Amino acid sequence: MAITIADVEHVALLSRLELSVGEKERYAQELSDIFGHVEELNKVDVTGVPPTAHPLPLKNVFREDVIQPSLPNAEALANAPAKEGPLFKVPQIV
Amino acid sequence: MDFEIVIGFEVHTELKTKTKVWCACANEFGGPPNSHVCPVCLGMPGSLPVLNREAFTLALKTALALQCDVPRITTFDRKNYYYPDLPKNYQISQNDKFLGTGGYLEIDLGEAGHKKIRIHNIHLEEDAGKNIHPEDKNVTYSLVDLNRAGVPLLEIVTQPDIRSKEEAAAFMTQMRNFLQYLDVSDCKMQEGSLRFELNMSLRPKGSDAFGQKVEVKNLNSMSVVLKCIDAEFDRQSDMLRNGERVMSETRLWDEVKNETRAMRSKERANDYRYFPDPDLVDVDITPEIRAAAQATIPELPLARRRRFEEQYGLPAYDASVLTASFTTANYFEKAVESHPSPKGISNWIMTEGLAWLNKQPEDTTIDDFPVKSAAIAELVKLIDTGAITGKIAKQVFPIMLETGKSPAVIVEEKGLKPVDDSALGPIIDEVLADPRNEKTIADLRGGKAAAMGALMGAVMKRSGGKANPATVTPLIRKKLGLE
Numbered sequence: 097m098a099i100t101i102a103d104v105e106h107v108a109l110l111s112r113l114e115l116s117v118g119e120k121e122r123y124a125q126e127l128s129d130i131f132g133h134v135e136e137l138n139k140v141d142v143t144g145v146p147p148t149a150h151p152l153p154l155k156n157v158f159r160e161d162v163i164q165p166s167l168p169n170a171e172a173l174a175n176a177p178a179k180e181g182p183l184f185k186v187p188q189i190v
Numbered sequence: 191m192d193f194e195i196v197i198g199f200e201v202h203t204e205l206k207t208k209t210k211v212w213c214a215c216a217n218e219f220g221g222p223p224n225s226h227v228c229p230v231c232l233g234m235p236g237s238l239p240v241l242n243r244e245a246f247t248l249a250l251k252t253a254l255a256l257q258c259d260v261p262r263i264t265t266f267d268r269k270n271y272y273y274p275d276l277p278k279n280y281q282i283s284q285n286d287k288f289l290g291t292g293g294y295l296e297i298d299l300g301e302a303g304h305k306k307i308r309i310h311n312i313h314l315e316e317d318a319g320k321n322i323h324p325e326d327k328n329v330t331y332s333l334v335d336l337n338r339a340g341v342p343l344l345e346i347v348t349q350p351d352i353r354s355k356e357e358a359a360a361f362m363t364q365m366r367n368f369l370q371y372l373d374v375s376d377c378k379m380q381e382g383s384l385r386f387e388l389n390m391s392l393r394p395k396g397s398d399a400f401g402q403k404v405e406v407k408n409l410n411s412m413s414v415v416l417k418c419i420d421a422e423f424d425r426q427s428d429m430l431r432n433g434e435r436v437m438s439e440t441r442l443w444d445e446v447k448n449e450t451r452a453m454r455s456k457e458r459a460n461d462y463r464y465f466p467d468p469d470l471v472d473v474d475i476t477p478e479i480r481a482a483a484q485a486t487i488p489e490l491p492l493a494r495r496r497r498f499e500e501q502y503g504l505p506a507y508d509a510s511v512l513t514a515s516f517t518t519a520n521y522f523e524k525a526v527e528s529h530p531s532p533k534g535i536s537n538w539i540m541t542e543g544l545a546w547l548n549k550q551p552e553d554t555t556i557d558d559f560p561v562k563s564a565a566i567a568e569l570v571k572l573i574d575t576g577a578i579t580g581k582i583a584k585q586v587f588p589i590m591l592e593t594g595k596s597p598a599v600i601v602e603e604k605g606l607k608p609v610d611d612s613a614l615g616p617i618i619d620e621v622l623a624d625p626r627n628e629k630t631i632a633d634l635r636g637g638k639a640a641a642m643g644a645l646m647g648a649v650m651k652r653s654g655g656k657a658n659p660a661t662v663t664p665l666i667r668k669k670l671g672l673e
Contacts, residue, residue: 110461112272149265149466155474161207161244164214164228172227172336182223183333186274189321 099127193392193427195419196400197352198310200387201365203344203375204317205248211316211342212239212282219381223335231340233277238469241266245342246473248374249289249314250483252344255372255490256309258290260480266314266470269462274334275319283345284313285464295348296492297364298510299357307361308349317341338382344374350389350400355419362386362412363514364491370516371490378553379411386415391436392426401426402436406450408443411552421449494519502532511540517555518543521563529567531574538566542587561590569597581655582606606656614649614657618665621648635670642666 104123108115115123166172169182178185207217213230229237253260265287268280293309319336346365352358366377366384377384386409391401404422409415426436441450489497491513498509498519513519518539525535543559543566550558569586572578578586578601589600601607621627627648633641642663649662 106461110270110272110463149468150471152471154471156479157240157471158243158246159209159214159240161209161242162214163209163216166215166226166228167232169222169224172224172232178331180331180333182225183322183335184224184274185331186321186334187332188330189274189323189332 099124099131103127191431192395193423193430194395194397195352195354195423196350196391196393196403197358197419198348198350198389198403199346199352199358199361199365200389200405201346201348202317202385202387203346203369203377204383205245205342205344206373206375207242207244207248207342209242210340211242211245211314212340213237215340217341218337219376219378219383221337224337226337227339231277232336233279239282239467241470241473242342246314247483247486248372249312249342249344250475250480251486252346252369252372252374253290253293253312254480254484255368255487256290256293256295256312256346258293258309258312260290260475261287262475263287264289264473264475266467267464268467269315269464271462273318274332275321275336275339277319277336277339281315281318282467282470283315283464285462286466288313295361295365295368297357297360298492298514299360305351305357307351310347310349312344312346315343315345317343350391350403355416358388358419359412359416362415367491367515371488371494373488380551380553382410385410386412388415388418388422390419390422390426392423392430401430402438404436404438404450405440406443407440413552414443414445417448418443418450425450491516498522502526502536504532504536508533508536508540511544512536515555517557518547521556521559525563525567525570527567528564529571529574531567531570534570534574535566538570538587542591546591560592560594561587565590565596572597572601576658576660577601578606579655579658581650585655614653614661614665617652617657618649618662618669621645621652622666622669624648631670635672 101120101124104115104120104127108120173179173182173184176184204217205211209215210217210226210231213228215226215228215231218226230239250260264284266282267285269283269285270280272279288311290312291310293312294306295309296304296306298304317338317340319334319339322333322335324331324333348361352361369375369377369384375383379385388406388409389403390406391403393399393401404426406418406422409418429436437452440453442453443449444451495509495513498504498513499506502509504512511518512522521543522532522535522539525539526532529535539556543556543561546559547554547556569583569590573580573583578597582601583597586597586600586604586606589595589604590597593600595603622631622645627645630641630644634645645666646659646662649657649666650659
């Protein structure tokens with residue numbers, strides 16, 4: 097399956113990535129190759145095999161509803177590029 | 191051309207758990223900003239979500255109570271979009287194997303009967319954080335509090351079965367009541383623990399085809415939803431009359447202008463690229479898990495209403511009004527427990543209690559009523575035992591409401607005890623001797639029974655409402671030699 101420049105631009109927008117013209121061309125090619133490789137898998141007959149999202153046969157992993165200490169505010173904000181008081185600071189939304 | 195409204199709702203309700211859905215931070219409204227956060231709900235790389243058993247049980251309980259088809263296996267998916275209140279850049283939700291599909295909420299429309307509002311699906315997901323926009327118009331940033339990020343959120347998506355504003359109002363209050371009966375959520379709209387998103391379209395009356403629907407977000411109270419229905423009706427019907435096409439889009443309610451506005455292109459992101467969340471394993475709803483959740487479903491509104499009619503002998507109207515709110519129904523039953531006089535107690539709740547409630551903000555319940563259930567019971571008991579008259583009770587009640595004192599104390603303090611029978615004699619004598627009552631007395635002697643009412647009124651007035659009507663009538667008859 098061929099990934100077009102338009103596809104790359106669409107995905108880049110959804111992912112908030114700014115790409116140069118050269119990058120768009122390169123990613124279009126690389127993603128096409130990856131898709132081609134994945135399409136190989138479509139050749140396998142999976143009749144009767146249930147879809148799965150996990151390699152491990154695990155089910156029903158629960159946590160009991162018991163409060164554990166949260167992070168101290170300073171630690172929670174330690175890696176934030178910008179903050180104001182106890183809050184994260186981000187580019188204006190509205 | 192006349193148009194018909196077609197509405198479906200997306201109901202979001204925060205589940206009443208101690209901790210968040212994927213991590214052990216407290217699920218608690220308010221608190222200092224970013225004080226209930228950890229690597230999981232902050233979306234830090236390498237952190238792993240683990241499903242809160244209680245959140246899942248509450249969600250399953252709701253799905254079963256709404257008569258949904260619950261599958262054996264349910265799974266979680268990632269819904270990808272960028273917004274600062276969503277630290278992982280995806281919301282863990284369900285899009286493939288929902289917790290429940292089908293099912294319905296049966297709503298009571300009064301004289302118009304009952305209607306089943308069908309459920310499209312019900313699924314468990316996580317709430318987002320809160321964006322704060324500084325009031326200063328000159329600033330170019332927003333602030334983010336992530337205490338709410340990761341709070342368990344149940345989404346109930348209905349079919350477009352609602353056909354009027356009245357049905358929408360009934361659906362919202364009765365869905366809230368249903369969730370309160372189930373005890374799965376606080377359902378406080380002011381705090382955002384219950385939210386309704388509106389999907390609305392119009393079509394020519396009599397048409398079976400659906401029009402183009404518009405989704406409206408940012409509706410933070412039921413009254414706002416109803417205002418929005420009016421505003422959208424006007425907007426969409428104007429467009430359709432002018433031959434314009436209604437665009438399928440998401441709009442935001444503007445509280446200041448009382449109208450909806452289109453979201454800016456940046457606010458739109460309907461390419462969510464759902465895929466199974468590899469961090470969360472499947473949930474196998476075994477017969478045991480299902481039965482355990484089923485067993486936690488309490489008596490629901492319609493069943494309780496029927497029981498109120500049978501067990502307490504209440505009229506259908508009383509039963510429906512009292513059970514229309516979980517807290518009101520509880521208040522009634524508690525009062526009846528301390529004094530078994532159901533109809534008397536029902537009357538006081540329906541007149542005074544609900545009159546008070548109607549004047550309070552939307553989230554107020556009868557539990558906030560200054561007159562507690564035991565006090566109402568005591569008041570009715572004083573009337574039933576003849577300790578006070580109904581008329582005196584009407585005087586006692588406002589004082590109870592204002593001071594919170596018990597009715598017996600108020601009766602004592604204000605000297606409102608009924609006039610005892612020995613003191614009644616002279617009062618009745620005075621009334622009978624009053625020349626203004628001559629004609630009435632003659633009427634009564636002449637066999638006009640209604641004249642008794644007028645004399646009773648005069649006695650009541652003279653006694654300051656403290657005469658016991660049951661004693662007054664025979665005394666008057668006796669004094670007039672009518673016995």
